[in-house]
Amino acid sequence: xxxxxTIIACGQPPVVVERPAPPPGxxxxxxxxxxxAAPITPLDVLCASGTSYFGAPAVPYVPGVQGVxxxxxxxxxxxxxxxxxxxxxxxxxxxxxVPASTVVRLPAxxxxxxxxxLGLSAVAAWQALTWRGELRPGEQVLVxxxxxxxxxxxIQLARIAGARRVVAACRSGAAxxxxxxxxxxxxxxxxxxxxxxxxxxxxxxxxxxxxxxxxDPLFGVPAxxxxxxxxxxxxxxxxxxxxxxxxxxxxxxxxxxxxxxxGYTNTELSxxxxxxTMRYLAGHAIAGRLVVDHExxxxxGVGAAWAAQAAGTAARRLVVVP
Numbered sequence: 373x374x375x376x377x378t379i380i381a382c383g384q385p386p387v388v389v390e391r392p393a394p395p396p397g398x399x400x401x402x403x404x405x406x407x408x409a410a411p412i413t414p415l416d417v418l419c420a421s422g423t424s425y426f427g428a429p430a431v432p433y434v435p436g437v438q439g440v441x442x443x444x445x446x447x448x449x450x451x452x453x454x455x456x457x458x459x460x461x462x463x464x465x466x467x468x469x470v471p472a473s474t475v476v477r478l479p480a481x482x483x484x485x486x487x488x489x490l491g492l493s494a495v496a497a498w499q500a501l502t503w504r505g506e507l508r509p510g511e512q513v514l515v516x517x518x519x520x521x522x523x524x525x526x527i528q529l530a531r532i533a534g535a536r537r538v539v540a541a542c543r544s545g546a547a548x549x550x551x552x553x554x555x556x557x558x559x560x561x562x563x564x565x566x567x568x569x570x571x572x573x574x575x576x577x578x579x580x581x582x583x584x585x586x587x588d589p590l591f592g593v594p595a596x597x598x599x600x601x602x603x604x605x606x607x608x609x610x611x612x613x614x615x616x617x618x619x620x621x622x623x624x625x626x627x628x629x630x631x632x633x634x635g636y637t638n639t640e641l642s643x644x645x646x647x648x649t650m651r652y653l654a655g656h657a658i659a660g661r662l663v664v665d666h667e668x669x670x671x672x673g674v675g676a677a678w679a680a681q682a683a684g685t686a687a688r689r690l691v692v693v694p
Contacts, residue, residue, distance in 0.1 A: 376434045377692065378675040381629025382422030384679040386464065394461070394469035403443055403472045404450055408438035409574035410463035410692045411666075412674070417577030417682045426457040436692075438464025438491045440484040448482055449475040450491070450650050458460035462673060466694045476647040482654050487537065489689040490525060490657060492638055495649045496611050497525040500587055500636040502533055505609040509534030511584035514575065514598055517614060518556060519547020521689050522589045524545075524664045527554045530587075531659060539578050541594060550665060562594060568620060571597035571665055572669055583604065592616025604629050611636040666694045 374393045377386035395402035405504040416435045416466045422428035438452050439462075451470050455462025462468070478487060501507045517523040518540025530538045540551035541560040558578040565571060575597055580605030588595045592615030599608055599621060606629065625631065638646070656662035665688040669677040680686040 374466040375671060375694070376461070377436070377671065377678075378430050378432045379420045379429070379435055380429060382420060382428055384576060385675040385682070386420075387675060389432075391465070393467055397448055397469050397472065399472070401432075401472055403475060404467055404468050404469045405439070405441040405443060405449060405475070406467055406562045407439050407441040407694045408439070408484040409464055409668075410436045410685075410694070411488045411491055412435065412669075412678055412690045412692060413493070414681070414683045415492075416456065416462075417678065424456070430458045430459055431453060433459075434461035434463075434465045434468075436463030436465075438488070439468070440478070440488045441468075443475070448478040448484065449478075450487055450654070451475045452492070452646070464671075464692050464694070466671075468684065476650045477502060478654050479651065479658055481658050481678040483657065485666060485668055485691050485693065486657050486663065487650075487654055489521065489664045490653055492646075493689075494525040494529070494653050494662070494664070495640050495641070495646060496558050496636065497522050497587070497640065498529050498583055498649055498653060499638070499645075500609045500611050501526060501530055501585070502632055504623070505585045505607055507533050507535065510536050512537045512580060513539070514553075514579065514583045514586045514601060515540045515556070516562075516586065516594045516598055517589045518542045518551035520589060520614070521664050522611065523587075523680075524550065524554055525662065526587045527551055527556050528656075528662050531555055532656065537556065537580050539583070541575065541598070552665070565678065567592045567616065568596045568600075570595055572600040575601045585609070588612070590610070590615035591619045593620065595619040595646070596621050598633060599625050599633070602629055602631055605631070607632045607633045607634060609636050618662075664689060664690050
């Protein structure tokens with residue numbers, strides 16, 4: 373037997389129960405991971421709500437779409453799961469058995485909790501900047517939602533990719549302080565978010581000329597305002613809708629600047645691409661070039677931590693430590 377966070381009913385926080393331990397992996401097709409860190413992410417909460425486009429999951433199940441742990445030989449690994457999207461259990465348990473082909477062996481010295489906190493959010497930030505956004509050295513980047521995990525990672529990764537200037541836009545004072553500490557050249561407050569022209573002016577005042585690339589996990593009014601900061605032919609990459617499912621983009625801005633609005637999702641990546649990106653990011657984390665604000669949570673505290681994530685009151689990425 374083992375202890376695991378378990379979703380008993382859709383829309384409710386998980387509870388900790390005793391569950392049968394997963395069958396041991398055979399080392400070839402499947403492997404057993406002793407979990408050391410599992411982040412609570414917006415995707416976990418969405419899947420467990422029963423309202424996602426994946427449909428309502430069969431309950432009970434163990435949530436957690438990703439995690440970090442060790443193999444029986446002590447090798448540190450990061451791994452994804454399909455918990456909440458397809459039948460099967462996820463990472464918020466003492467042990468989990470996953471396909472051997474999906475585990476990513478981490479470099480020696482990796483901080484398990486930091487890698488878990490970065491996880492797929494940092495993968496999205498890197499790929500949205502470089503692959504989808506085609507960021508080139510010397511370009512200016514505007515990061516919306518710079519206080520969130522994706523935004524925090526994007527500020528640092530844009531600099532790693534050679535951006536000459538990184539501007540962040542954040543809602544709370546704490547988030548703005550965090551973005552500045554991570555190296556943003558300027559930070560803009562996201563207030564008056566119903567006023568596109570006013571927000572666009574504040575963003576333009578913080579930039580050094582037109583912006584080349586906007587990284588947008590918010591959409592809504594912030595995206596519409598950010599679009600007005602772009603140079604001719606500039607790009608906005610959207611990878612979330614924290615500020616709204618609909619954005620008031622105006623045709624004149626799009627057409628007059630020959631702008632590109634691009635969508636991004638991690639599901640476009642192959643397992644090999646995700647693995648290579650995770651190893652790359654872990655290397656920067658070990659070197660101290662990539663961090664994210666996170667907080668460890670004991671397994672017994674998962675219910676309260678989950679509720680905070682669901683309510684939007686979590687101040688940092690919460691990482692369950694079984």
